[in-house]
Amino acid sequence: MLRYLLCSLFLISASVCGYANDNNIGMITGNATGTYVKIGADLSAVLDGDEGLRIIPMLGRGSQSNINDILNLDYVDMGLVQSDVLTQIRLTDPNAPALDKISYIAKIYNEELHVLARRDSDIHSIYDLSGKNVSTGGTGSGSESTSRLVLKFLDIAVTEHHLRHTDALEGLKSGNIDAMMFVAGKPTAFLNGVTEADNLRLIPLPFSALLASTYQPSIFKSSDYPALIENGFVQTISVGAILAVFDDLDENTPRYHALAAFCEALLKNQDAFKNPARHTKWQEFSPRATVPGWRRFLPMARLLAQPETVQ
The missing domain is CATH 3.40.190.10 (Periplasmic binding protein-like II)
Structure with missing residues (x-):
């Protein structure tokens, strides 16, 4: 219920300010007591305003549900998911849209079974x-x-x-x-x-x-x-707990530009996530960490290929 309330509030604010404010980025996270929602709050706290971005975290139901939301909800651009979710999808539906339309920006940390x-x-x-x-x-x-x-x-x-x-x-x-x-x-x-x-x-x-x-x-x-x-x-x-992103956009669209700006802001501010005020799991964050079975979001891959990119 709380999740739907937050999504409704997001849609109301989007209609007032215009979701068409192309720098708004909707991010689906996890339940109210989990780590994902805290990571989402940290991303919003650190990156809001940088590159003109507005990061809007929302409560989610878990990795599989988050993938569906990224694919099907216009106001969800990215979300936190477990890295094995695509393995599960490949086993159950080899032709699933997620395999072509979703990539990852970065691995944030490890979670244990x-x-x-x-x-x-x-x-x-x-x-x-x-x-x-x-x-x-x-x-x-x-x-x-x-x-x-x-x-x-x-x-x-x-x-x-x-x-x-x-x-x-x-x-x-x-x-x-x-x-x-x-x-x-x-x-x-x-x-x-x-x-x-x-x-x-x-x-x-x-x-x-x-x-x-x-x-x-x-x-x-x-x-x-x-x-x-x-x-x-x-x-x-x-x-791995990774930041997955909708990746079926023309490179000339404002939404794509906003996601590219997010990648730049994330790299530029990565040291800020090591601050004690942020969740301790950020201590594991390494932007260059690769995720088997996933492809990197192209704007992030381009940034990481630049020699001046912060390690």
Whole structure:
């Protein structure tokens, strides 16, 4: 409901000021408590006014939904998505418009796959999820996409439950489900309220060649989640959080020029995102980081090819 309210407010302001103010850039992010919405707020705070831009973040429903919004909503120019979302699309619809009409500006940071189960369960590794009741994330979410891909790559069959994080956590505590899988940048504030009394633990997900084409190895340390890790660290995988952009525009259109100006402003102000006032995940930001399976938005690629571009 809040998402629709914000989108409505955007459309009202667009009709008053004219979305036709060609320097307005609509950006779809994530839910109200997630990292994406904070990254979107930072982009707006730092880049608003630069190159005459107006950055307007909006709440989103997850990576798959964000891709659809970028493709189909006139007031959404770009959005934050997980880098494996195109892999999921290629597997389900090889002719999907997203494969030709969306590119990426930059990778912002890494997010980790969390697999949670109860300490008193017989689940000790990712393979023990076979045959279990597992929440893979809300319908259309990035968590759902990543969870399904990982289970597919590892040939693990589960009974899926499509629960949002808060509902899945309660279901896990009560025993209604056996495990939950979700993607978030570590350490996520979502797990701040979990204590040892909740009797939960993070389940290891060792990196393997089956995952290497899409993911990177990562770990959780006990300092990340003291109540969830018993022995120092737990293996997992990471997926990139990237800024995807609508890329089916004539280079002579004002909208294309605004997106090119955004790329220039992002590079010019990249040091400002390292400021302590910004989200800590910006410390991972490296504009030159490439994303397998994606093509770079041409204006950004051109800027990065210039020797004077800030590294």
